[in-house]
Amino acid sequence: EIVMTQSPATLSLSPGERATLSCRASQSVRSNLAWFQQKPGQAPRLLIYAASDRATGVPARFSGSGSGTEFTLTISSLQSEDFAVYFCQHYENWFGAFGQGTKVEIK
Amino acid sequence: QVTLRVSGPALVKPTETLTLSCDFSGFSLKTNGMCVSWLRQSPGKSLEWLALIDWDFVPHYNTSLKTRLTLSKDTSDNKVVLTMTDLDPDDTATYFCARMFRAAYLDYWAQGALVAVSS
Numbered sequence A: 001e002i003v004m005t006q007s008p009a010t011l012s013l014s015p016g017e018r019a020t021l022s023c024r025a026s027q028s029v030r031s032n033l034a035w036f037q038q039k040p041g042q043a044p045r046l047l048i049y050a051a052s053d054r055a056t057g058v059p060a061r062f063s064g065s066g067s068g069t070e071f072t073l074t075i076s077s078l079q080s081e082d083f084a085v086y087f088c089q090h091y092e093n094w095f096g097a098f099g100q101g102t103k104v105e106i107k
Numbered sequence B: 001q002v003t004l005r006v007s008g009p010a011l012v013k014p015t016e017t018l019t020l021s022c023d024f025s026g027f028s029l030k031t032n033g034m035c036v037s038w039l040r041q042s043p044g045k046s047l048e049w050l051a052l053i054d055w056d057f058v059p060h061y062n063t064s065l066k067t068r069l070t071l072s073k074d075t076s077d078n079k080v081v082l083t084m085t086d087l088d089p090d091d092t093a094t095y096f097c098a099r100m101f102r103a104a105y106l107d108y109w110a111q112g113a114l115v116a117v118s119s
Helices: none
Strands: A004-007 A010-013 A019-025 A033-038 A045-049 A062-067 A070-075 A085-090 A102-106 B003-007 B018-025 B035-041 B047-053 B059-061 B069-073 B079-084 B093-101 B105-109 B113-117
Touching (some): A004 A085, A010 A019, A019 A085, A019 A102, A045 A062, A045 B105, B018 B035, B018 B093, B047 B069, B047 B079, B047 B093, B079 B093
Parallel strands (some): A010 A102
Antiparallel strands (some): A004 A019, A019 A070, A033 A045, A062 A070, B003 B018, B035 B093, B047 B059, B069 B079, B093 B105
């Protein structure tokens, strides 16, 4: 079973700052990696698939990179609506695991 | 426009059976590579897979919960139904259905339904 580990658990930043979130897979998932944003009381929203492709309607300030076992989600300049929890998930096989999440909070 | 909606009871007693429906529109489950997935999220936790049904209407289950789950397509082409037996308070969670695109990533999600298991 592939385990996904995200770091840090919490990221405290101010609006306008750059956010860098990390996700590590316990074995290679090639580029089969998605990133989701979740706000309280809402369903996850797909941001990135195939490690670096933005989903429809996702602002350009969100970018994904990496392959194999190391992945990064970058938010170039945080907007107020970006403070949320972010999950990575692999789909190297069905029922791909999610990471435990990174909370991006206002500093 | 792709939409999904979960419906079901908000409260279930321990040992009872939970039945949840996922009504969807804007896509066909008959399309190759299209799946409807079920996941849940306990308060403050990450997401846990439950099951998915593929474009041949074949259900697939998370092995850890397989003995308790049944997933099927309703007679309507736009609804799938998940049942979970022998509910326990640890099953208290928000239950989501989501579309899996190209048999790969989850691109559209339902709002989710909070189910509490309590006597």
